[in-house]
Amino acid sequence: MTVWDRPEPPTRPVPLDRERIVTAAVALADEGGLEAVSLRKVAGRLNAGPMRLYGYISTKEELFDLMVDEVQAEILPEERSGDWREALRVLAHRTRRAALRHEWLADLLGGRPSLGPNGLAVTEARLAALDGHADIDTVLRAAETVSAYVTGAIRREIAALRAERATGLSDRDWQRASGPHVTGMLATGRFPALAKAVHDGTEVDAETSFATGLDWVLDAVAAKLARP
Template sequence: MYRRFVDESKLVWDRPEPPQRPSPTPLSRDMIVQAAIRLADADGMEAVSLRKVAADLNAGPMRLYGYMSTKDELLDLMVDAVFGEIPLTDPGLPWRASLTSLAHGIRTAVLRHEWLADLLGGRPNLGPHTLAYVEASLAALYASFGDIDTAMHVSSTVNAYVVGAVKAEITDLHVERISGRTEQQWQTWAGPYLSRLIATGEFPTLAKVVEDATHPDADTLFDIGLGYVLDGIATRVNSG
C-alpha cells in the first residue's frame, strides 16, 4: 500500500529523495542506511527490517517508503555504502598489486560487517560505490592486458575466489561462536575420532594433512589462496 509513493520504474539510485518537511525526526536515505548497518553489525541481518530501522530512527515506518520501496532496495543500499569504505587503487598501479589491494579491501569490509558475506555473489549491485570498485579492478586489468574480455574474465575469477574465501571465513567464525569451541578446542574434541580413522590406513593423504601439514592463520591462508589464483592468471595470460 505504501509503494504508491515511490516511482518504481526507476532504480533506487535514480530516484530523488522526497522533499524535506517539518518534522521532529529528520530523515534521509543515508540516515536510514546507516541505521540499518548499525543494526546488522550489532545483531545480524535478522535485525534489519524497515519497521526496525524506523524504530531505531524514531520515525514512522511509512516515512521510509518515500526513500525505498522494499527491503531488497535497503540491502542494496547497505552493500553499496560498505563498498564506499573500501579504498580504491590508483589507475597506474600494476594489475596484480591493484587486485591484491582490492581483494583485501573486500575481506576487511566483510570482517567489519559480517552480514555482508551473505549479500556478496548474488545479483549485481549497481550502486555508485560498487561500480567504482568494479571500475578500479577492470581499469587495472585492461591497462595491463589491453583486452576487455580478458579483463572481465580475470576480474570475475578473482572475485569468485575472494567471495568464496570470505564466506568460508565468516562461516567458520559463526560456527565457532555457536559451538563455543575454538579451532584448537574443536581439533582436540574431534582428534580421537580422526585418529581412529587414520589408523585404518584408508586415508593416507588425510593422515599427512593431520600429521605434517601446517595450519596457517586466516590472514595467511587468504593470501596463499589469492597468490595461487593470481599466479595462475599470470601464467595463463603470459603463455597466451
C-alpha cells in the same frame, strides 16, 4: 528505476534521507546480522514511522543494496597502484577487512553486480587494473576468477567465526574435541591423503591462508595474460 535514480521525498515531519536510513540499517546489521534488519526496526532507531521509510526505499532488498554500496566505499583505496597485480591484491584485502568489520556482507557478496556509485567504482577499479593487458573477454574472466576466490574465501572465514561463536569453541578447541574421532577414522587407512595432511601439513592463520590463495590465483591470471 533503481533506488539510486528515484528522487527522495520531503524530509518533514522527522528529518530523513537515505543516508540516515542506511547508516541505521548498517548499525543494526553490525550488531545482529541481516536478520536484525527490517524497515520497522530501522524506523524505530530513527524515531520515525515505518511507513515513512517506504517513501525512500520500496523493499528490504533495496535496503540491502544500499547497505552493500555503503560498505563498498570502505573497499576503494585512496590511491590506485599502477601494477595490475598489486591493485587487485589491495582490493581483495580491503574487501576481506570490510567483511570482517561487517560480517553480514559475506551473505550478500557474489550475487548480482552492485549498481550503486561505490559498487560501480569498485568494479571499475578491478577492470581498470587489468585493462590493456589482454582482450576484454580475458579481462572479464580474470576479474570474475579473482572475485570468485575472494568471495569464497571470505564466506569460509566468516562461517568459521560464526561457528566458533555458536559453539563457544575455538578452532583449536574444536580440533582437540574432535581428535579421538578423527584419529580413529584415519587409523582405518581409508583416507591416506587426509592422514598425510593432518599429520604433516602446516597450520596457518586465516589471513596467511587468504593471502597465499590469492597469490596463487593471481599467478594463474598472470599466466593467462602472458599468452599471446
